[in-house]
Amino acid sequence: MFEFIDKFMPGLLEMLLPRASSYAVQIDVLFDVITILVGFWFFLVLGYFFYLIFRYRHRDGHKAEYISGETHKQKQAIEIPHYLILACDVAIIIPTFLVWYNIKIEVPPPDEEIRIISQQWAWTFQHAGADGVLDTPDDIRSVNELHVKNNTQYTYHLESRDVMHSFSVPVFRLKQDAIPGRVISGHFKPILTGEWDIQCAEMCGVAHGIMGARIFIKSEAEYAAWIEANTPETAQKELLAVNEETISEAKEDPNNG
């Protein structure tokens, strides 16, 4: 439905930034609907306002007239625009509910999951790795770099280590607050390859303004190559180190000094 309406819309946001997620079109349509309706009334009322100032300017021989606003005709001046604006409100609120449901409420079954950990003032991304399952030894963790596969349905789990942050990916039209103590899950599906900005959109301290990261949307082959380049060695090493540590601790003689 949104794709259809989009054909008749100017695409104001898309002029500035391409759409890289499956639901970006919905946000853009909503943005256009609100901008057009509110903009229409803004300029109409402002134009009428200036017209009245000019029309009823001070002139010699004209006295101001007191109007009580009780006659039917006088009331209509308020009533008609009032109902028209209400109709516009309905035209805004119906797509708003639909978009909210599609983006924030309904989470489609994911192809892959990703953990996003925010802190002052960096993003840590935990990628599921080669097996596609989170919290396994082959997970790939990276700081300020999110790597995703194009045309893949993701569910993210957003956390914060300290204060409130907001995970904002303008090219996805996605913005989600992170709240310490909570895991907030949401979803996205990249539809456009490339490298784009991630930013923090909630004032979180002195370096909030430079708390940026990059998202890399890769084709399936590129993503597989990235997984291969980043997983096996480090994951195996880490796994070995963990095992060694536990073994050496278990073996340690308390009388060893």
Place this chain on the structure above:
Amino acid sequence: MKSSRSHAEPFSTKSIALALALVFSIFSSAAAHADARGEQLYRNCTICHGPDGQGIALQLAPALTGLSEKYLVEQLKKFKSGMRGSHPDDVAGLRMLPMSQTLLTEEDMVAVSRYIISLGSSPIEATLEGGDPVKGQATYATCTACHGPDGKGNDLLNSPSLLNQHDWYHLTQLKNFKSGVRGANPQDIAGAQMRPMSMLLTDEQMMLDVIAYIQTLGD
């Protein structure tokens, strides 16, 4: 009505002298200018490290004033290049990572380091308990090679002073070195020297002991 000002000379001798004195004072303060730059740059740091440079535990920020200019500049460079503070588990380091980007040149790093040192270092109260300084002294024998018997460090060996530092910071850094959160970057040569040393501390008790001994060095 004419104002009395119009009768006065456009520039009196007094005002010229005053202007010259001002210009002279600006040039003569050029030497102090570097310090002013450092002070200005350090304002960004005060939120975590405090206006006195003594560090704030809640912000996970260590004391800076006991460190040398060379060490401070080296660490700032490491943070800026991602050699330090870019490990996902380095919570405090990740805070320093973006802040180091605010220092654009090496001159800025030197200026801010000089200002930090000018603040003056003083002993910091212990917060950790359970450390035995006598046992720690034996362990510290290994550390003397780089950090010196007095714990003052040695710039030629890239080892920092351990004095007038928060004990919780020492503990965190020892753990970070041991787990590879710090010093595991292949380019971090000084960190690579400290990593195997931290491995010698087999458990937390040994770390507490050696830290308890380091605390006695400041006296």
